[in-house]
Amino acid sequence: MSITSVIALPDALIKNTNKEEQKELAEFFDKIAKSSSEASILTVEDKFERRLTEEISKLDNKIDKRINELDKSISENKADIIKWMFIFWAGQIGILVAVLDLFFKR
Numbered sequence: 622m623s624i625t626s627v628i629a630l631p632d633a634l635i636k637n638t639n640k641e642e643q644k645e646l647a648e649f650f651d652k653i654a655k656s657s658s659e660a661s662i663l664t665v666e667d668k669f670e671r672r673l674t675e676e677i678s679k680l681d682n683k684i685d686k687r688i689n690e691l692d693k694s695i696s697e698n699k700a701d702i703i704k705w706m707f708i709f710w711a712g713q714i715g716i717l718v719a720v721l722d723l724f725f726k727r
Contacts, residue, residue: 638646
């Protein structure tokens with residue numbers, strides 16, 4: 622992608638220089654403009670990369686915190702489920718023993 626620019630030289634320079642010198646001046650000013658533009662782009666790019674890195678780091682921390690909260694919640698629920706399973710199976714064994722006791726007594 623090429624950037625073409627139009628450089629208007631002041632009348633004093635046009636009167637005191639020939640076409641070749643005017644062309645060289647225009648090329649010189651064009652190089653200055655391009656290097657300034659490239660420097661600005663690099664500065665903005667560096668700022669963007671730094672900001673992006675900071676935001677990714679913040680997001681990473683939030684995700685880690687949320688995963689830890691979910692792990693804690695899952696462990697608490699797992700323990701609760703195991704407790705209720707034990708109660709259920711104890712009840713089932715009690716009922717089975719009672720039914721077998723009634724069955725074999727008759």
